Amino acid sequence: MCLSIPSKVVEIDENNYATVDTLGVKRQVTLDLIPEPVYVGDYVLIHVGFAMNKISKEEAEESLRIYDEIAKQMREGEIDEDEGNVNYAT
Amino acid sequence: MQPEIDLITSFRNPEHIKALAAVIKKEVSRPINIMEVCGGHTHTIMKFGLPQILPEEINFVHGPGCPVCIMPKERIDHAIALASMPNTILATLGDMIRVPGSQTSLQKLRAEGKDIRSLYSPLDVIKIAKENPEKNVVFFAIGFETTTPMSAALVEIVLKEDIKNVFFHINHVTVPEPVDAIMSGGDAKIDAFLGPSHVSVITGYKIYEPIVQKYGTPISVAGFEPTDVMESILRIIRQFNAGTERFVDNQYTRAVSREGNLKAQELIARFMEQREHFRWRGIGDIPKSALKLKDQFAHMDAEVVFKEFLPTQELDDHKLCICGSILKGLAKPYDCKVFGKACTPSNPMGSCMVSSEGACSAYFKYGKLSKKGA
Numbered sequence A: 001m002c003l004s005i006p007s008k009v010v011e012i013d014e015n016n017y018a019t020v021d022t023l024g025v026k027r028q029v030t031l032d033l034i035p036e037p038v039y040v041g042d043y044v045l046i047h048v049g050f051a052m053n054k055i056s057k058e059e060a061e062e063s064l065r066i067y068d069e070i071a072k073q074m075r076e077g078e079i080d081e082d083e084g085n086v087n088y089a090t
Numbered sequence B: 001m002q003p004e005i006d007l008i009t010s011f012r013n014p015e016h017i018k019a020l021a022a023v024i025k026k027e028v029s030r031p032i033n034i035m036e037v038c039g040g041h042t043h044t045i046m047k048f049g050l051p052q053i054l055p056e057e058i059n060f061v062h063g064p065g066c067p068v069c070i071m072p073k074e075r076i077d078h079a080i081a082l083a084s085m086p087n088t089i090l091a092t093l094g095d096m097i098r099v100p101g102s103q104t105s106l107q108k109l110r111a112e113g114k115d116i117r118s119l120y121s122p123l124d125v126i127k128i129a130k131e132n133p134e135k136n137v138v139f140f141a142i143g144f145e146t147t148t149p150m151s152a153a154l155v156e157i158v159l160k161e162d163i164k165n166v167f168f169h170i171n172h173v174t175v176p177e178p179v180d181a182i183m184s185g186g187d188a189k190i191d192a193f194l195g196p197s198h199v200s201v202i203t204g205y206k207i208y209e210p211i212v213q214k215y216g217t218p219i220s221v222a223g224f225e226p227t228d229v230m231e232s233i234l235r236i237i238r239q240f241n242a243g244t245e246r247f248v249d250n251q252y253t254r255a256v257s258r259e260g261n262l263k264a265q266e267l268i269a270r271f272m273e274q275r276e277h278f279r280w281r282g283i284g285d286i287p288k289s290a291l292k293l294k295d296q297f298a299h300m301d302a303e304v305v306f307k308e309f310l311p312t313q314e315l316d317d318h319k320l321c322i323c324g325s326i327l328k329g330l331a332k333p334y335d336c337k338v339f340g341k342a343c344t345p346s347n348p349m350g351s352c353m354v355s356s357e358g359a360c361s362a363y364f365k366y367g368k369l370s371k372k373g374a
């Protein structure tokens, strides 16, 4: 129900409606709820026919960079799962 | 040109999920019961089998955050009564159509010939109302803060265009109040929360600050994808390990800010106000946990205009249903005697079996994966 899907804005018309691309499926959403200007190429979260907000590409990339870093540490054996995790001194 | 990043699959990378699981296993220092408030998170957790790859210290408690599941039967009976009125079209979103009330469901009623529409968007109501000027169109509005601004946007258009045949039955509920209700009893076994993704997009994460202050339980607002959930769990562990004052943490920085979508909040405040209380299926009466149209819009409020058609009796779930305990982290779906037997998704006896986002329904669907160590 609260599912919202990241979608890319491919066109914006004069009524503030956008054509967005969600996993290859094109649909129409209104941009009326978004406080800041939206441009073609932006990513938005859509929910029941409305764009709710813009998604920050920079923040998304930053998260992915951190995961890559952790995965790299794991490959190089720097993370020992069994280290720690013995007594529960809270 | 910059390479495109795929905002969905990038956050489902199995290598990342595994790496995060390893760090979690390394750093976890105590058992933690984590409630995911939002039914969408329940779905992600079960679908990607996260309980199986996480250390056993991490135990998920599935929260009340599924707007269809928490709708008490008497409100479903309202929808059924409204749809049964002469000259009426009832319009609603999501799974609502399937959910049985005390006697029947909207789906059955539709099969019997009543005009009931499942919408893609609340805005579809405008077209339906204009095409059917001789009929009353009742919009049965459901959902948490995520969906409330869309209903408010519809109210705005109906007023601006002076459309006379649209009425609203508002069932919008809010997140902080049920969380507080679950914690305030004192018996809930919950140490931390995963904050909802898309509710927080609208409200901002500031709405959880009073809960963290009151109960000292960390909250990490998490995105919808499995690496989001895993990272939030790691951040909660780090909050415990740091031993400092608890705070609302925001993992979902690509979409959520502290203040949220102010335009959407303003739109809601213009047309809606808090109800004194609202009865939650599986939890009971919770003060100020839902919204209604402001009195000045009573002429389009279906609960006022069609009052004489609406039943008033409150209806509880079957005595055997233990959804209340499941929501408090005191029981799991398979502790229920009728789970998967008398109670199934096609014949739900209680709230948590009603929609695919409910805890019992998710366990039913992904059952074999979920019963860790048993």
Ligand code: SF4
Pocket: B320, B321, B322, B323, B326, B333, B336, B337, B338, B339, B340, B343, B344, B348, B349, B350, B351, B352, B353, B354, B360
């Ligand atoms: S299985 Fe059905 S009856 Fe049992 S707790 Fe879940 S919803 Fe309630």
